[in-house]
Amino acid sequence: MIRIEHLTKKYGDEAVLNDISLTIEPRDIYGVVGQSGVGKSTLLNCINRLEEFESGTIDVDGLRVETLSRRELRIFRKNVGMIFQDFSLIGRKNVFDNIAMPLECWGYDRVKIKRRVEELAEIVGLEEKLAVRPAELSGGQKQRVAIARALTLNPSYLLSDEATSALDPKTAISIVKLLQDINHRYGITIVLVSHQLDIVESICNRVCILEQGRVAEEGMAESLFDRPSIALRSLKGELTDA
């Protein structure tokens, strides 16, 4: 469980996140939506402490993220995979070596690395592409490599920052299905930041809408999308400013 309480994060004097409190339950696919610049990526980056924050607490499975030492943080991050819009793959390494990177960092032996990489390649449907470099892959295939790499250390959590935003609609749906499958089969909790509301509606069970650094609305995706609030209608562009 991720429990965020009274989180405030500033850049300079400006609070990008202002007193955010929310709870992400195990096995959730939890959507975070909001206008561009509202602080969605910052919120994700606070969860695995890629960003430090001024006040508030983030508790992940009983660990207080803001109190972790550098060594504890390294271990904590094994449990929290992350994927990005730009895939963040290493161009000079092939698919096998890209997926293997976290295992190599943790000093696993070659036999274990080979077994795990092949297992993950099968899960994401890239068994035939292990020897290929990222430049020879489609966007969807690149994101599959990134997903496999994010799962190498068996995390309980996957943070997804606009992972489908650079993909065409059909490919985006195939990645969404893969994320759904990973959530169902392995019980991995997913926190999904996206501006693609149709995707959030199709995959997330809970959603929070951020507005001006605050939680404008939070709840079950079904009820939120069935009876759109002012916050959601505004995000959809259905309301014009008076």
Ligand SMILES: Nc1ncnc2c1ncn2[C@@H]1O[C@H](COP(=O)(O)OP(=O)(O)OP(=O)(O)O)[C@@H](O)[C@H]1O
């Ligand atoms: N390192 C930084 N230093 C200063 N300001 C930053 C930094 N990173 C982000 N910001 C600012 O913080 C605000 C929130 O940024 P963030 O990337 O979290 O928004 P977002 O909701 O994810 O936006 P988008 O949907 O466009 O990706 C923005 O105004 C951004 O300019």
